Amino acid sequence: MKQYLDQWNIIEGASTVERINEIPDCLEKDHLFLIRKMLKEENFEPNDFIVVEYPATGIYCCNHINNGQYFIIQEEKNKLAPYYTTCDMNEEGINNFPCTSIKESMKLIEM
Numbered sequence: 001m002k003q004y005l006d007q008w009n010i011i012e013g014a015s016t017v018e019r020i021n022e023i024p025d026c027l028e029k030d031h032l033f034l035i036r037k038m039l040k041e042e043n044f045e046p047n048d049f050i051v052v053e054y055p056a057t058g059i060y061c062c063n064h065i066n067n068g069q070y071f072i073i074q075e076e077k078n079k080l081a082p083y084y085t086t087c088d089m090n091e092e093g094i095n096n097f098p099c100t101s102i103k104e105s106m107k108l109i110e111m
Helices: 017-022 027-041 102-108
Strands: 049-053 059-065 069-076 079-085 097-099
Touching: 017 027, 017 102, 027 059, 027 079, 069 097, 069 102, 079 102
Parallel strands: none
Antiparallel strands: 049 059, 059 069, 069 079, 079 097
């Protein structure tokens, strides 16, 4: 069974197939290919995005290389899902919420 590499300095960077293929075999590598697929399904060009931050295991913060579009993908119960963050926390102290698409994540994220 694949494990997390859990090394942000290897995971952060371009989302090109060539660069992802350079990553050792791990869950993050599989996730990056799935994120590329998710981007394509929403009519984005995956090569136009980079992983700008890998703040915690299974959380990928991605940014468009030119226009600042930003989204978050998070692994939850062995599935990847778009998430968004808010500046204010809810009554349970949470400010990170699932959403239905990368486009929705881009729209709802508060920075």
